[in-house]
Amino acid sequence: MSADAVIWHDLECGCYRADLPDWHALAQRYPGVVLDIGAGTGRVALSLAHSDHRVIALERDAELAAELVRRAAGLPVEVICADACRFTLVSPVSLAIVPMQTIHLLADRPAFLDAALRALAPGGVLAVALLGEGVEPFELELEPDAVELGAVRYESAPTALRRRDGAVLLERRRSRIVNGSSKSALNLIRLAECDRATLSAEAVSAGFKPLSHRVIAPTADHAGSEIVCLEVPA
């Protein structure tokens, strides 16, 4: 039986697909090992590994990292349980990716950019997904995403999105329902505001060179995003 952290993570993040072609295109373009930052249970890392890309998956949450080790059995994935703001790799990689707005969760972006720069070979690229179109404030309980595992039904319903004090605050009601009896709690995620100009300026200070960006349109269930590519000068 999976840990609750794994179940909520899969329910809330696991079904997103719109960005996968972009990560695959980048992995093709920069051959070598891909470092997936904030890999979760491996939505992107496993997809790349199934296409024969070698992946280092870095994840801070020990339960998510352990589940990713289990799911990656037999695939070219090395899992490192560490904080993205203070990690080092034994050998540099050619591509580091930060999917699904993980960058907005990091407590110390400058420290992360320093660590990423050290982890990349000269000419390597850091590709970061930023929140894009469709992040509009609301106060309304939306239809839940749900999954049934054995006798337990898990539901996660967005209840509010607020933009305040330099952050996007996403509130969800998480319910665990057994035999018709429901226990609910509100879960709050804080995403620090960061746009392309801000990230690019910070990245230049760290030693990167802005390279390009690409836009991923919103879907019915997910906001859009923008992937910003930053190069380590050769």
Ligand SMILES: C[S@@+](CC[C@H](N)C(=O)[O-])C[C@H]1O[C@@H](n2cnc3c(N)ncnc32)[C@H](O)[C@@H]1O
């Ligand atoms: C929105 S999820 C994205 C998961 C996965 N990359 C995906 O695209 O489905 C963000 C992930 O980043 C991880 N994370 C947050 N802060 C982190 C940090 N400082 N270091 C490493 N991982 C972190 C979270 O535990 C979570 O698994």
